[in-house]
Amino acid sequence: MRPLDRALTGALADWLPRQRWFGGKDRPIGEVTIGSDTELIGADTELIGAGTEPPVPLEGAPTLRHLVVDVRQGDDVDRYQLLIGSRETLPERLRPGEIVRTPDGAHLYDAVHDPDLTRVLLDGVAREAGVGPLRFRRAPGAEIETGLRALPGAAEQSNTSLVFGDAYICKLFRRLSPGVNPDLEVNLALTRAGCEHIAGVRGWIELEPGEGGEPVTLALLSEYLRTATDGWQLAVTSVRDWLAYPGPDGHGRLPSGGGAWEPEEPAALDAGAAGGDFAAEAERLGAATAAVHRDLATAFGVTPARAAEVRAMARGMHRQLDEVSAAVPELAGHADAIGRAFDELGEHAVDIPLQRVHGDYHLGQVMRSDTGWVLLDFEGEPARPPGERRAMAHPLRDVAGMLRSFEYAARFLPAGDSTLSAEAAHGLELRARAWAERNREAFCRGYAEAGGADPAAHEVLIRALELDKAVYEIRYEARNRPSWLPVPLRSLEHFSAGAR
Numbered sequence: 001m002r003p004l005d006r007a008l009t010g011a012l013a014d015w016l017p018r019q020r021w022f023g024g025k026d027r028p029i030g031e032v033t034i035g036s037d038t039e040l041i042g043a044d045t046e047l048i049g050a051g052t053e054p055p056v057p058l059e060g061a062p063t064l065r066h067l068v069v070d071v072r073q074g075d076d077v078d079r080y081q082l083l084i085g086s087r088e089t090l091p092e093r094l095r096p097g098e099i100v101r102t103p104d105g106a107h108l109y110d111a112v113h114d115p116d117l118t119r120v121l122l123d124g125v126a127r128e129a130g131v132g133p134l135r136f137r138r139a140p141g142a143e144i145e146t147g148l149r150a151l152p153g154a155a156e157q158s159n160t161s162l163v164f165g166d167a168y169i170c171k172l173f174r175r176l177s178p179g180v181n182p183d184l185e186v187n188l189a190l191t192r193a194g195c196e197h198i199a200g201v202r203g204w205i206e207l208e209p210g211e212g213g214e215p216v217t218l219a220l221l222s223e224y225l226r227t228a229t230d231g232w233q234l235a236v237t238s239v240r241d242w243l244a245y246p247g248p249d250g251h252g253r254l255p256s257g258g259g260a261w262e263p264e265e266p267a268a269l270d271a272g273a274a275g276g277d278f279a280a281e282a283e284r285l286g287a288a289t290a291a292v293h294r295d296l297a298t299a300f301g302v303t304p305a306r307a308a309e310v311r312a313m314a315r316g317m318h319r320q321l322d323e324v325s326a327a328v329p330e331l332a333g334h335a336d337a338i339g340r341a342f343d344e345l346g347e348h349a350v351d352i353p354l355q356r357v358h359g360d361y362h363l364g365q366v367m368r369s370d371t372g373w374v375l376l377d378f379e380g381e382p383a384r385p386p387g388e389r390r391a392m393a394h395p396l397r398d399v400a401g402m403l404r405s406f407e408y409a410a411r412f413l414p415a416g417d418s419t420l421s422a423e424a425a426h427g428l429e430l431r432a433r434a435w436a437e438r439n440r441e442a443f444c445r446g447y448a449e450a451g452g453a454d455p456a457a458h459e460v461l462i463r464a465l466e467l468d469k470a471v472y473e474i475r476y477e478a479r480n481r482p483s484w485l486p487v488p489l490r491s492l493e494h495f496s497a498g499a500r
């Protein structure tokens with residue numbers, strides 16, 4: 001190994017666990033090795049495009065390498081994608097991304113923050129370039145405007161998204177799975193089905209695996225929804241408005257507002273009375289979800305759900321419950337009540353067919369544009385293996401995911417305030433419940449009226465699916481954002497209290 005690579009892989013073992021998108025923060029890294037290394041901007045670069053000249057870097061100009069690294073943690077090896085910039089001097093704005101200084105004095109850094117380098121990704125797609133094992137693909141009929149500068153989007157989540165001008169968003173998948181990424185696969189299929197509720201695909205980048213294997217999707221380039229706002233922001237704004245609502249008599253009920261906090265009964269709480277009501281949007285979102293489910297069924301087909309499949313689903317839920325209860329002690333007190341809901345599902349007949357679904361559906365995955373709701377990120381739950389993420393599932397699984405998200409939005413603000421008295425916290429919990437209830441109902445109504453399976457007619461299934469998602473969230477929060485753990489726990493406390 002070159003000394004430069006030794007310095008880099010050593011430093012990555014420290015740097016990777018500090019990245020939001022790194023999925024193995026709960027275990028130490030044993031070793032990082034470089035699997036593939038492609039120079040995208042550098043002395044020997046050759047961007048093979050339609051009649052284009054390869055970019056020739058100026059003396060001392062920054063260079064860019066594309067790396068796929070294998071990260072070993074115990075017996076597991078996960079594959080990640082990195083863009084590594086190299087500069088002799090590092091401008092202040094790129095310092096936070098610095099990974100290491102090499103023995104010859106170069107600064108190696110996370111190049112996603114460097115528009116001088118990331119421009120090559122858009123150029124590559126526009127030219128349908130090929131560099132080493134990297135293939136840049138343009139979607140059929142797409143015209144790409146080049147020369148736009150990119151910066152990472154503010155909402156960095158499981159991957160890194162670069163926004164080019166205000167025209168395109170390029171999602172770099174950080175953890176790589178073999179084959180076509182479901183996000184690309186589903187978006188292309190929905191485009192072909194004429195679905196109105198997705199962002200248009202403009203292109204993608206893939207890695208030729210060699211040996212006749214399937215190409216590995218590295219990035220997805222989509223239309224950027226410039227004027228849209230994500231569902232989470234809209235919902236939390238509505239909750240904030242509702243929690244601060246002084247009531248029709250205007251006497252002020254916020255504990256911090258100086259007035260006495262009077263715990264209210266849910267029946268007396270009209271969450272639609274405050275100005276920022278979300279219910280009409282929730283209903284439209286339900287309808288958009290049903291439309292996408294219909295198009296997914298057309299594009300990928302449906303299979304009947306037999307009793308054996310439902311029992312297997314219930315067993316899988318139990319398995320996850322056991323694993324997460326063992327790892328997160330706060331869950332253990334609710335495990336019996338949750339387990340009983342899974343047993344009930346196992347004994348229950350479900351006659352709705354299985355199909356491809358979104359798989360990780362929540363308010364952060366939908367955006368309200370000026371024409372309607374758009375669904376994003378069809379990758380499935382990032383912690384699940386690729387086979388499971390593609391599996392046929394019950395469409396109400398997505399409905400349950402969104403219902404959980406209403407619970408999150410409702411409880412997120414109060415959960416962060418440790419200064420509340422018990423009485424005030426109780427009052428806020430009642431308001432949170434009223435908001436969640438109103439928006440859950442509106443979403444389900446919109447979903448059923450637009451042709452989706454009526455959630456009200458599948459109480460046992462929806463309950464089990466919601467609890468399964470809550471258990472997943474407990475593990476997700478414990479691993480990724482421990483300070484958020486009280487949010488799903490609050491819902492489970494409420495559920496356990498009702499189940500006693």
Ligand SMILES: Nc1ncnc2c1ncn2[C@@H]1O[C@H](COP(=O)(O)OP(=O)(O)O)[C@@H](O)[C@H]1O
Nearest residue numbers: 155157158159169199223224225230364376377
């Ligand atoms: N086409 C788009 N237009 C505008 N913003 C987008 C678009 N796609 C994604 N985003 C923004 O980027 C965020 C992350 O996108 P997402 O696909 O969910 O990535 P991740 O897999 O990292 O969670 C979204 O919550 C949204 O705010």
Ligand SMILES: O=P(O)(O)O[C@H]1O[C@H](CO)[C@@H](O[C@H]2O[C@H](CO)[C@@H](O)[C@H](O)[C@H]2O)[C@H](O)[C@H]1O
Nearest residue numbers: 157158360362363364381382404405408473476
């Ligand atoms: O969007 P991702 O694919 O990265 O999904 C993961 O992260 C989500 C959080 O960013 C997480 O969603 C949970 O928190 C949301 C609020 O931030 C909430 O709306 C969701 O209902 C809740 O599940 C998701 O579970 C995880 O897979």
